[in-house]
Amino acid sequence: MAEANGDAPDFTAPLANGDIDEFTLADELADGPVVLAFFPGAFTSVCTTEMCTFDDRLSKFDDIGADVYGISVDSPFALNEFRDQNDLSFGLISDIDKEIIDAYDVRMDFADLGVHGVAKRAVFVVGADGEITYEWVSDDPGVEPEYDEIAAAVDDTA
Template sequence: MIDTGDDAPDFTVPLANGDVESFTLSDRLDEAPIVLAFFPAAFTNTCTTEMCTFRDRLASFEDVGGTVYGVSVDLPYTLNEFRERNDLNFGLLSDERRELIEAYGVIDRWEPRDIRVAKRAVFVVDADGRITYAWVGDTPKQEPDYEAVHGAAVDAA
């Protein structure tokens, strides 16, 4: 797993922001601190609660120049529907090829069909592309400490 102080693995994935665009982390470092909030699956209870909590707290991240992105293995079209239904005011990154969950070391396997999804995890990336905060949940229903994430974003600003 990637940890605090490590260089953030660079990546390019689809960005669901109402449209579907390309997102490359290294091209977005001017938006730092960047919060990458990994979640297992759109439209599930805890994931909806988590993304809506980030929605409700987005202004506090923007106040320090930060940006929040949700990350899941869902297709970008599913993520756009999830954004619309939950009035999410930030972009969602589609790791449909499961490259990010592998690079960041946050793969969870749902049995019995061995479906690979993201563990619930949060990483804060600073303007130099370094991880300044890393948290991975112990269970799929465990939510992050939102105050700690905000504090890390403030420190990385």
């Protein structure tokens, strides 16, 4: 289970970045801190707002030397379309096998809707040393994270 002040579970997964490439967390940490923003599903209202807000604030993270990645259980093909439709300039990681949401303990179900095994809305800041320095997890998919708090956590990590 992933938690603040613990080691971030490493993973390799498809990265939707206009193409489809392979993403490995350990490799990305060599460039500095990473923000992992888990979201339940592409093309939903709150998820779209959240990813667009991260994109709007991307320069803050770039200035600190941190990279932002969204993560959902959607296919990399759907995530590329989601990126294109919303003009997102950061990569989206496909956890189609649901291994990352399990490793970070952010799996949730909408049993009344018949939807099982999607990501909770959650944000982890991982330092270059692989340690989680910030964690925010919501059981309410309608709640967005505190973006300024995340930026401050990244600034403290960098």
